[in-house]
Amino acid sequence: MTRAEETYRAKETYGDPATAGGAVSTDGLPDWLMPVVRVARTVVPEELSRFLPPESGGRQSAVLILFGEGARGPELLLMERSSSLRSHPGQPSFPGGSLDPDDGDPATTGPLRAALREAEEETGLDPSGVQLFGVLPKLYIPVSEFVVTPVLGWWRSPTPVGVVDPGETARVFTVPVADLTDPANRATARHPSGYRGPAFLVASALVWGFTAGVIDRILYFAGWEQPWDRSKQVPLDWRA
Numbered sequence: 001m002t003r004a005e006e007t008y009r010a011k012e013t014y015g016d017p018a019t020a021g022g023a024v025s026t027d028g029l030p031d032w033l034m035p036v037v038r039v040a041r042t043v044v045p046e047e048l049s050r051f052l053p054p055e056s057g058g059r060q061s062a063v064l065i066l067f068g069e070g071a072r073g074p075e076l077l078l079m080e081r082s083s084s085l086r087s088h089p090g091q092p093s094f095p096g097g098s099l100d101p102d103d104g105d106p107a108t109t110g111p112l113r114a115a116l117r118e119a120e121e122e123t124g125l126d127p128s129g130v131q132l133f134g135v136l137p138k139l140y141i142p143v144s145e146f147v148v149t150p151v152l153g154w155w156r157s158p159t160p161v162g163v164v165d166p167g168e169t170a171r172v173f174t175v176p177v178a179d180l181t182d183p184a185n186r187a188t189a190r191h192p193s194g195y196r197g198p199a200f201l202v203a204s205a206l207v208w209g210f211t212a213g214v215i216d217r218i219l220y221f222a223g224w225e226q227p228w229d230r231s232k233q234v235p236l237d238w239r240a
Helices: 003-014 031-042 110-123 177-181 209-221
Strands: 059-070 073-081 096-098 130-135 139-141 146-155 169-176 186-190 196-202 205-207 233-235
Touching: 031 130, 031 146, 031 209, 059 110, 059 169, 073 110, 073 177, 073 205, 096 110, 110 130, 110 146, 110 169, 139 209, 169 177, 177 196, 177 209, 196 209, 205 209
Parallel strands: 059 146, 186 233
Antiparallel strands: 059 073, 059 096, 073 169, 130 146, 139 146, 186 196, 196 205
């Protein structure tokens, strides 16, 4: 599938951001976010990950990739999973989770509703202050069989956030984009299973796995990436 065909399919599925009835809109976004808007409109699944959803099956889910503007400029909202969880304890991630029946059609606006609902449940975020401006292609996490729709948002009216359920979330925090692009904070995570992938050492956390992979691709295709030492490795243990 060509870029043009993928872009057309995305507009057919989620609606053109200019005409999506307010569900997805690029109106009033800050200029610095426009490279991310272009990524959402042009990137194809194979450019984001080698793990793509199967033709059928999988657990439909969504994550909210929320950009805001803090004291140090553009930033991203992340959360850290509780250390008591069986799956990826202590791992930073985007807010998100599985689609509920009330979220609606997984092929249209269901992921948009799920991303906002999960973000509210996990961080206390007020969805009314978030402007959704794009959707990335669906990706796949083989170990959990999640089919993930990354939903892009602009934190137009920031509200207080924090841990809602300590049993699921250890902390909620923001990371300046400047820290994510700083070559000193970048590395390659190495898991005993053989996994290798991008990692970020930011905000007293090691961001790796699916979350780091998506951030890495956004930085690259938005033109924000700086050259970094890919030979710098961070070992992970089996529990990670």
